[in-house]
Amino acid sequence: MTNKVKKVGLYLGKFSILHSGHQFVIDTALKEMDKLIILIYDAPSSTSIPLDIRSKWIEEIYASSPIEVVKGWCGPEDTGYSDEVKRIQNEYILKMAGDRGITHFYSSEPYGEHVSEALQCINRIVDIERKTFSIAASIIQKNPYLYKEYIHPLVYPDLITNVVFVGAPSTGKTTIAQKLSLEYSTVWMPEYGREYWEEHQIERRLEPWQLTEIAEIHLTREQDKRMEANQYLFTDTNAITTYMFAMDYHGFAEARLVELAEAAQRRYDLVFLCADDILYDDTWDRSGDVNRHIFQQKIKSDLLKRNIPFITLQGSIDERIRTVKKVLHRFKKWTSFADGLLDI
Template sequence: MKVGLTLGKYAPLHKGHESVISLALEEMDFVIVMIYACPETTSIPLSIRANWIRDLFPRVEVIEAPDGPTEVGNSEGIKKLNEDYILERVGNRGITHFYSSEFYGEHVSKALGATNRIVDPNRIVVPISATTIRRNPFEYRRYLSNRVYKDMIQKVVLLGAPSTGKTTLAKALAQELSTQWMPEFGREYWEKNQVGRRLSPDQLVEIAEGHIEREDSLLQNSNRYLIVDTNALTTFLFALYYHGSAHSCLEELAAKTKDRYHHTFVCNNDIPYDDTWCRSGEVNRRQFQEATFRELDKRGISYKTLSPSPEERIASVLRELSSRSAPENA
């Protein structure tokens, strides 16, 4: 039985990596892919990167290596460190071929007693590297599958009561970051479907689902970030306001907001109230704002509150994004 092994950080998994795995699947009876944790290189968690491989290549066995060495080099010490770890994890799996595009293919294959299967070492077939992609994923997204690219986009959601400046800020941030923004689908839906200034529980579910569907459709052409004006948590609060309770499907979608968004900002309600026909007054704005903070705290969602100054709001968001995205820019 021919058993192939390949490994890497896959930060991110690109078409070059995919070609190595695909070739191994063509030539081997069984393929193992080992993926390392590398927080010093990328902020994308190991589990997400591992699931890229599982989803795109369901026939391979994926081994997550959270404690694997990440030192790269040609010194005897580094080579032995990596060889010892690989042998410990898969040395008894009968590896017959080791697949890579790197210099370490030779010494790892020798340690495994396997054939050194080098694939496109000069990057001629797929002229890209993960390092290059990390510098500008948007420019090189053609080398990434849609499945991978969407997970590289950080979703930035803006919350707050009606008339707290979310839409204005979303537009400004998208312009600053040269990316896209997702308008509040609920407002569009409400204006078309409201009866007596109310929506039914089922209609509120449609809003939350429609908003998520539109978000996802924007990811492939977003640049590092997608700015989102409200989310299912806002729709959930409207359900409580209208009906005193929420549909179970909406409850579930609201719960998922904790993990769906990478950054949550709340626009303060200390700006002048814009009393349009579709809003319910300044008292309601204050109550809705308080409810927003309660829900975020109850659900354990980390957030940053933004000042009333438009300029300071933009600067504050940009500072936060920069500080939390450092590994991606390494």
Template sequence: MKKLGLTLGKFAPFHKGHQYMIETALQEVDELIVVIYETQVMPVPLHIRAGWIRKLYPTVRVIEAWDGPDGYSDDREHEIREEQYILGLLQEGEQVTHFYSSEFYGEHMSRALGAVDRRVDEARKQVPVSATMIRSNPYQYRKFVSDLVYRDLITKVVFLGAMSTGKSTLTEALARKYKTAFASEYGRDYWAEHQVDRRIGLEAFDEIAVGHIEREERALLEADRYLFVDTNAITTYMYALDYHGRAPELLTRLALENAQRYDLVFLCEDDIPYDDTWDRSGEQKRSVFHKQIIADLLARRIPYIPLKGSLEERIRKVDEVLAGFTSYRNYYGEMIRC
């Protein structure tokens, strides 16, 4: 007889205790079904939480329970609703032989399914963590969360702007204030090392875009709540147009994808004194590039928040926005209603 395992949960977030249970099940059954519920306990959408499991365990059959019962309870009416719901998800003639959990509901669910009640690490001795603990402080419990999951728990904040508009200074100042990581502008470092007569080749812009994203990904895994990023692939794309009148294919694609990469986009205005260093093109060029960045953001339909004034004024504005922001919520819609 085929051994078919099933487990369920909110997986909000998915952590190494869940992984231990799934890996135990995969050693014991021929096939495993994971049912994942919609929930309000954290804002990460259901399909993203389901995606974590699919990517980490591609052989598992993941079922997104968008209309599943809300929460867990030992109330018998709730138990019956949950049992009927889970039974309704199974394919015709399908028989679950093992029900996996580390919670009290393992008893009634396994009984309803006619399956072995397989409790895994119920006392949390193998993996001493819970989703509640991680939600309270993801950074503190970082070791209990895979890199794939952790990166989606960080609010990614990018600062755009023309040359000499204070992006680097602001990014580093905010990282210090919030005691977190930041990603500096990879393109500036690359240009300083590879430029010849203040020029770089077209193919170099692909390398810059990829290198910058790699730098971000490394910093993400060290970040606490926020990652502050100095420029992105869209800026690199615009520099390629400025240098060569066109952009390479990979960079163009990465710039398009960047529209969804960040939670918040800030635009540093050109209202501060211009710092005329050897690697910059002049104040007039800054003014033109600033206008081009705004036009590009509007064309891409990317909402942005302008930052003006002194460093302290800009930091206060960022603080204000962050205080009212939650990832995966309709932040701009909330602003309009207010």
């Protein structure tokens, strides 16, 4: 009786946006191999999406599969088929493959020939003519929002710029989010707390557990909206504001609401604080302009305490929207927003 030789595949790429074509190769390899190694190139000149994020996509989607993700930090970025480029690429791949015993090299590209030769393994070409998924990766990368049917639900939310508007009641958050969603042909996330409050409030108050429930359901709905969004999601309020209401009403917040507020510190790409210099809309469900000013100062103080960068919106609704559009024009997701300070 002889021992079965373990079949180990290697597949590599930048996976700037992991799409159905990539997954078809991965799924094919998993059907044929005992184990699949996926080498992901850092490629900072090709994509701003961090290597750790692109690695996370594959690790989470294939969490129950025999896959090992190898992060290719500082890998060669030159492409082509000159002898020098092939030599540099082959040397790097051999170094990263190490002693993993690669038996098959998977690709949908002509470079499979020279890489498999360097690895001394089988060249396994998959759908090189793109018959299964005819759309080119370059087209998806130019406008992933138009071709999101090719993008996994765990990947797509990371492509959306989530913009949140916070502030005291009657500072224009809802109007701004609505108008911007129309202007950018996308969706917006309404404040769930308002809907919940109108249905469940007693003497204009909610219980601590109800405020936690608001934050939970708001988050679920917000995650769903990210799948519908076109580049931007404009969000009206978040769990931090709900936490502030809990502190204002009761002097404490339930542990779960505290957790949700802390998680919200990292969820948004841009945070806009809507100032209270706008005309107060004194409806029956609000507590007056004086309380608005006090609550506004508490929100601002909490943002500063949490070390959350924010941009203050002042003036009329139109002036506020112009400010947001100016910021969005300069903002690029997955880059350091603070670098823009150097241009001031």
